[in-house]
Amino acid sequence: MKALPAGVTEAQTLAEDLEVGCDVVVVGSGPGGAVTAWRLAEAGLQVVVVEEGGYFTKERFRGREDEAYPFLYQDGGQRTTADLAVTIMQGKAVGGGSVVNWTTCFRTPEDVVDHWHQKHEVKGIDNAALRPSFEAMEKRLNVEKVPLELVNKNNRSLWDGCEKLGIKADTISRNVLGCAQSGHCGHGCPIDAKQSMLITCLPDAMRAGAAVLSRARVERLELEGSRVVRVVAAALDGFGLSPTGKKITLKPRFVVVSGGAINSPALLLRSGAPDPHDRLGRRTFLHPVVASVAMFAEKIEGWRGAPQSVASHQYAHRGDEVGYFLEVAPVHPMLGSLSMGGFGPTHRDNMKRIAHMAGHIAISIDGFHDDVEGGTVSVQSGSGAPIVDYPIAERQWRGFRDGQKVLAQVGFAAGAVEVMTGHDPALVLKSVDDVGKIDDMPWAPCKVAVFSAHQMGGCGMSDDAKKGVVRSEDLRHHQVDNLHVVDGSTFPTSLGVNPQMSIYGLSHLVAGRLATIMKS
């Protein structure tokens, strides 16, 4: 058994099986894993980060959708719920989702953290404790508010529409440095302007001695009693498609699972981790999104500029109804093509107008009503791949409908000449007087396009073992002594904001505590 050298080892290049001993194995190199690895390595612990994705750097980030989605997203960009009703966009690379997210940074709303405290027995995490961690991460990632003059036309249309309707909106903060406004955040930043984990916390961790093992798929954790004794992984080929046959065995003192929502619960399920109260994989949240295509007479070119720079949370709190917040999505050819229903000449004709298209989205906030308890992750009996069942409650469908109506009103207020819903066939609205027709549209699975770019939950934190998978103070598994889960899967609800900063802040806070625990 040997120690891995600091830096990146690409498992596809391994010529023989690998056995590694270390203090801590971190499974996953996204926002949770990278921050944790950095903090633990700086504390002097011997850390190995194991990542299924490839070690892609800016030389391979060329802004092409045909290269980005297959190699930088889960399931090659084809991850969905089991009923195919929700398309799930989730990153997979060294640096995880931070490599392909759209750089939007919001701290966890304080009322959400308070809700966790009151409803989910989260006593070890509070707003006061999180605040310094948010400040530290915002400084490290150069998070700054976007000035209005840098907002592209796509986002500006949301701003203008909201302003005319009296809907409160604001520019957002982004984690970029020297951004060229290329619009390729979702394809991997071509100039390393995005302050993703790939170029920030992972290099920090490696400078402190951490090793990163890429293209290594963790198959299972092996438990003996109440401890993980081995982490078993398979080296994948350079494409990330097939095992090379080289086996990787890691023997750490501690394991931190940071595979993100969906993958973290799936790994624990594959490993047979104790789950006496049937909480593992439960309460998986997707922030499901409905989109509205607003056509303008002028060119929008929604493929250029910061993908997201304006948001409205006016409708985030709607009492008994499900809240939602408004943002935009970039409009590149492939992503744009999938946002519209239909096929053949009708679809082609719409695509010819894609340069004039704004993509407005309503992001539904799940997990705050008793009948909106999210989905469930299970695993395929054969491959062990995750299965996401996400039944959409009637209350959520009403929220989608209401959000679609507001988006249409915003589009027309901004000057759109036409607005299309996400249905197939689409409802094409010619003026704001048509918005009421949205009420008559079918709201059911696969009748209207629903997307997810934010995945949360599945290993929820709660200090009551009957309610959660991990306890809150150090995100330790309730039944496994040396196993921690540090990522967005631990959120007891969704957030009502884009999740990356919440994961950074939580991970920064908890990793500091773990360093003390693991060194003692």
Added chain:
Amino acid sequence: MQRRTLLKVGLLGSAVLALAGGGLALWPGDASVRPVRPLLSISAGHFPVLVAVAARVCRGTSAQPVQVAHAVDTALTFTFPEARRDMDRVLGLLENALPGLLLRGSPRPFTLLDEDAQDRALHAWRDSSVPLLRGAYHALRKLCLAAHYATPASWAEVDYGGPLIPKPDPPPITATGSLLVVVDATANAEGMPQ
């Protein structure tokens, strides 16, 4: 209640997909369209079905249906084995006589339908009361659309000028080679060789 509903959908979905396994021999479809390179995900017998779907979905664009079908076949390699199997079954479901008769009232294989009838068959799935069929329709539709619009071949059609920051072709990805790109020391700030 929600779990029961989902279970019902799942069972019905399994039954529908099981139909895809039978009935092929009752009415052979058009097998004249053949792959131009080895297939990676779908069965050879279903390749003509995928080509026919691609032809309808991408009609009026510059897309070549055989190339789209191959791109979809390649894209499916990035999913997990059960998903690949299910997509192959979906193509069988569209083509086979027995499910065709039960689901859209015609036993005629999809590849033997005229173009209007093929569109009607796809629309029948789109409008079906069976969620699984609606999902299958969208999966096929999106896979074909993505296969075309993700590529530079579509850019001129949609007035897209391509990536803002052009870069040289990186070395090809290989099974056992490093993904790291050795940067040309003589390259300028945009990464273009001088």
